[in-house]
Amino acid sequence: xxxxxxxxxxxxxxxxxxxxxxxxxxxxxxxxxxxxxxxxxxxxxxxxxxxxxxxxxxxxxxxxxxxxxxxxxxxxxxxxxxxxxxxxxxxxxxxxxxxxxxxxxxxxxxxxxxxxxxxxxxxxxxxxxxxxxxxxxxxxxxxxxxxxxxxxxxxxxxxxxxxxxxxxxxxxxxxxxxxxxxxxxxxxxxxxxxxxxxxxxxxxxxxxxxxxxxxxxxxxxxxxxxxxxxxxxxxxxxxxxxxxxxxxxxxxxxxxxxxxxxxxxxxxxxxxxxxxxxxxxxxxxxxxxxxxxxxxxxxxxxxxxxxxxxxxxxxxxxxxxxxxxxxxxxxxxxxxxxxxxxxxxxxxxxxxxxxxxxxxxxxxxxxxxxxxxxxxxxxxxxxxxxxxxxxxxxxxxxxxxxxxxxxxxxxxxxxxxxxxxxxxxxxxxxxxxxxxxxxxxxxxxxxxxxxxxxxxxxxxxxxxxxxxxxxxxxxxxxxxxxxxxxxxxxxxxxxxxxxxxxxxxxxxxxxxxxxxxxxx
Amino acid sequence: xxxxxxxxxxxxxxxxxxxxxxxxxxxxxxxxxxxxxxxxxxxxxxxxxxxxxxxxxxxxxxxxxxxxxxxxxxxxxxxxxxxxxxxxxxxxxxxxxxxxxxxxxxxxxxxxxxxxxxxxxxxxxxxxxxxxxxxxxxxxxxxxxxxxxxxxxxxxxxxxxxxxxxxxxxxxxxxxxxxxxxxxxxxxxxxxxxxxxxxxxxxxxxxxxxxxxxxxxxxxxxxxxxxxxxxxxxxxxxxxxxxxxxxxxxxxxxxxxxxxxxxxxxxxxxxxxxxxxxxxxxxxxxxxxxxxxxxxxxxxxxxxxxxxxxxxxxxxxxxxxxxxxxxxxxxxxxxxxxxxxxxxxxxxxxxxxxxxxxxxx
Numbered sequence: 001x002x003x004x005x006x007x008x009x010x011x012x013x014x015x016x017x018x019x020x021x022x023x024x025x026x027x028x029x030x031x032x033x034x035x036x037x038x039x040x041x042x043x044x045x046x047x048x049x050x051x052x053x054x055x056x057x058x059x060x061x062x063x064x065x066x067x068x069x070x071x072x073x074x075x076x077x078x079x080x081x082x083x084x085x086x087x088x089x090x091x092x093x094x095x096x097x098x099x100x101x102x103x104x105x106x107x108x109x110x111x112x113x114x115x116x117x118x119x120x121x122x123x124x125x126x127x128x129x130x131x132x133x134x135x136x137x138x139x140x141x142x143x144x145x146x147x148x149x150x151x152x153x154x155x156x157x158x159x160x161x162x163x164x165x166x167x168x169x170x171x172x173x174x175x176x177x178x179x180x181x182x183x184x185x186x187x188x189x190x191x192x193x194x195x196x197x198x199x200x201x202x203x204x205x206x207x208x209x210x211x212x213x214x215x216x217x218x219x220x221x222x223x224x225x226x227x228x229x230x231x232x233x234x235x236x237x238x239x240x241x242x243x244x245x246x247x248x249x250x251x252x253x254x255x256x257x258x259x260x261x262x263x264x265x266x267x268x269x270x271x272x273x274x275x276x277x278x279x280x281x282x283x284x285x286x287x288x289x290x291x292x293x294x295x296x297x298x299x300x301x302x303x304x305x306x307x308x309x310x311x312x313x314x315x316x317x318x319x320x321x322x323x324x325x326x327x328x329x330x331x332x333x334x335x336x337x338x339x340x341x342x343x344x345x346x347x348x349x350x351x352x353x354x355x356x357x358x359x360x361x362x363x364x365x366x367x368x369x370x371x372x373x374x375x376x377x378x379x380x381x382x383x384x385x386x387x388x389x390x391x392x393x394x395x396x397x398x399x400x401x402x403x404x405x406x407x408x409x410x411x412x413x414x415x416x417x418x419x420x421x422x423x424x425x426x427x428x429x430x431x432x433x434x435x436x437x438x439x440x441x442x443x444x445x446x447x448x449x450x451x452x453x454x455x456x457x458x459x460x461x462x463x464x465x466x467x468x469x470x471x472x473x474x475x476x477x478x479x480x481x482x483x484x485x486x487x488x489x490x491x492x493x494x495x496x497x498x499x500x501x502x503x504x505x506x507x508x509x510x511x512x513x514x515x516x517x518x519x520x
Numbered sequence: 521x522x523x524x525x526x527x528x529x530x531x532x533x534x535x536x537x538x539x540x541x542x543x544x545x546x547x548x549x550x551x552x553x554x555x556x557x558x559x560x561x562x563x564x565x566x567x568x569x570x571x572x573x574x575x576x577x578x579x580x581x582x583x584x585x586x587x588x589x590x591x592x593x594x595x596x597x598x599x600x601x602x603x604x605x606x607x608x609x610x611x612x613x614x615x616x617x618x619x620x621x622x623x624x625x626x627x628x629x630x631x632x633x634x635x636x637x638x639x640x641x642x643x644x645x646x647x648x649x650x651x652x653x654x655x656x657x658x659x660x661x662x663x664x665x666x667x668x669x670x671x672x673x674x675x676x677x678x679x680x681x682x683x684x685x686x687x688x689x690x691x692x693x694x695x696x697x698x699x700x701x702x703x704x705x706x707x708x709x710x711x712x713x714x715x716x717x718x719x720x721x722x723x724x725x726x727x728x729x730x731x732x733x734x735x736x737x738x739x740x741x742x743x744x745x746x747x748x749x750x751x752x753x754x755x756x757x758x759x760x761x762x763x764x765x766x767x768x769x770x771x772x773x774x775x776x777x778x779x780x781x782x783x784x785x786x787x788x789x790x791x792x793x794x795x796x797x798x799x800x801x802x803x804x805x806x807x808x809x810x811x812x813x814x815x816x817x818x819x820x821x822x823x824x825x826x827x828x829x830x831x832x833x834x835x836x837x838x839x840x841x842x843x844x845x846x847x848x849x850x851x852x853x854x855x856x857x858x859x860x861x862x863x864x865x866x867x868x869x870x871x872x873x874x875x876x877x878x879x880x881x
Contacts, residue, residue, distance in 0.1 A: 303762060325764075344760075
């Protein structure tokens, strides 16, 4: 067995109040896709940031190719042959691909030469990309290719990928995996961070599993079941949400022919939407971020107004109603951005309870706020949803993501909505918190409410929703029952082939080609 | 290396300690400044902070303190609502001038009719309305055309000053003034005068209005849904939209209230201590009130205290100029330092200082 290319020994990194990495050791060889697996907050990102020179460890050492490796900055790391593709892209939308790549280089070659090199690399590794396209017009998957190509142009030995598939469609995931496999055959080491178990089982040769900043196990993921991996990751038996068998009731809310421009620059216009959600069902809306999710939530919550009869609550046109008028009627929403949209970061939980509950919980009479009722609501949410805080007087930003999300979801559910719309309810949450939130959404639907879940996590949508629809470039596909829906079909829906029934005669240009090979 | 580290939650202790520390730091830095000017720093500080309250001539200064603090508090309460909501009305000075002009014009229109029950209330209303309408200009420009209310409201101060000069020289000039600029003196017109309520105390209706504003402001911010919406919009505009707050309406409300309060302050000043509309009527209360609002932590009770503190530096500063020959610019620098230190120390509310021993290597 050859010596490891990258070796990490006894790494420790502590922040005030939390030890992000504690005595972390692992070794990885050339030609290996090495998974770093763990829940959010397990310390994966801290670990790779240390390897990439963004953080300096408090203790421990690293070896690269048998030599001591202690990068003081990402620049050092790149010099040593370590490159990283971040979860969040750092690209300028108003510049084209080649210009963006040039901005990341120490000494950029002339533009024409660079464009040629980008084409070469993109062909060699099967990453279709036109160097002259404006980044603002690229999909998330294409933007990721820009980042990957930017790294590959440095000819790295180690490529770190931080949750690369979180923004990709299944087809794009398949392309990415082909690229990574090709890099593996060239003898490169890929450090692959994810909490998606199936992906890791399909791609990776070895996995180091982290929990609470410590290594809790390492294994060949192909030899283990997803459940075994998950249990090493979470440290306890997973409770899967209860089944979702239920007869849906009458239509609670419907959207007909809604078109709405986005308020934000580079936002997505909603185009000719049709949607129906019934009592007792969860309608899952999938799609890659930036395809109109925020806009759809705003239209449903009342933050964006539309023509009165474009949105109907039963027989009542509510398109022109504002958020509080809709809340009074039982239409509630929980936005994706926990801090700064669903809650005011510097306000405490009592005030944040009044933020959305003022109308429905009778907290305001004659213009005066009854803070006692607001406190009671906040404390009820904290208790019912197991929000771990010192008290209702804590400010929102002092809560961890999972706890705040439980508060945000609980705040709406305990107002007993007739229709609840949530966007990314479990984004960035650990498995236990995510399961609790999914269960509460299922319970709510079980009590006869209509629930719309907008999410990028397809596994989540398949698990809890009764029907599934995909949002793509502001258009919503025709909803399908989730039972019996295959990954290929979902992929096609996400890719924008709306006329799924016609099957072969797809006209969506390059996406249809990519759709050819899906299942990993 | 010294690092600033964000606190998980804003520190309450620091929020209340920073104004006091800022005053202390201002005394130290100001003392150094006075020492460089060849004055005895302790004597100057004592003249500014001590003599107006407890010195030999305090009986006179105490009244002056109320006269100065009244408009500062009244204007600052209005401004603080906007500042809390992220609506930056920097033009209170202009609204103050326009309130004074409108109120005085109503009073002068009735001259020499004696009917105090009618004329004075009308003047107060006109004063508030004048300030309100002047503040609506930046308000409507912002909500309609997305202009910046900071620039518009500030520039309108200079427009208001031109109007003031024109009024003092033209339409409102006293016919009995022998051609001198300036209107009739409202203090000599009983139905329109804002007299002292208790002779020699400095207490006038403007101060009563300021106290009422403090109480209403406090109730509004702590109990009323509008106050909650104001705080919410300032803390997180997107969350405020989600909560159903209409941002345009909130901008207009904040500018309107602060404009009206500044207008009231102008009216009480022109009908009382100043007496007449004249070219030099405005002395910068509208700008100083910005310091008062921040010094008082945008909190009504804090503003009440800060208003008196600022008034003290004015009165004491004048005394120091008169008796010790400290230049006026030095006093202004001294007052400016107060805001400067306050904003600098404010960092401590949200951050704590860490001294990073390892990074020194």
